[in-house]
Amino acid sequence: MVACSSGKHKGEAQISHRGRKRFRYWLFHAAKSVISHAEEFKELHVYYTMRQENPLKKMQSLIVIACKMLRVIYTILTKETAYNPKKMLTDNKTSCKAGSIVSISRANRQSYNSRLLLGSRNSEF
DSSP, X not given: OEEEEETTEEEEEEOOOOSOHHHHHHHHHHHXXXXXXXXXHHHHHHHXXXXXXXXXXXXXXXXXXXXXHHHHHHHHHHHTOOOOHHHHHHOOSSGGGHHHHHTOOHXXXXXXXXXXXXXXXXXXX
């Protein structure tokens, strides 16, 4: 992330586009796929976009999920452990809020999905 500011102007932070372009591309698409297929990553995505304090936009959440997925893969390979989705959900920097990830209500998830559907329908017209 790079701050886009000059003088007194404070812009929004943007992705720096450093590193390997194709690796970032495949990692981003893997994050999109894991959100649609793995329930625990879907819960993380919903948590990041629906939380009360500092909710993320959809693309920001996808980047966070991609980084999380990369850290999980690295840990599995270096420590030679099996993948544990419950441990992955509770290994946040803010462990006091980790329980709220798992306890996202079905109503919140449905409202999030309906917002996505309405947004995509409006963009078609």
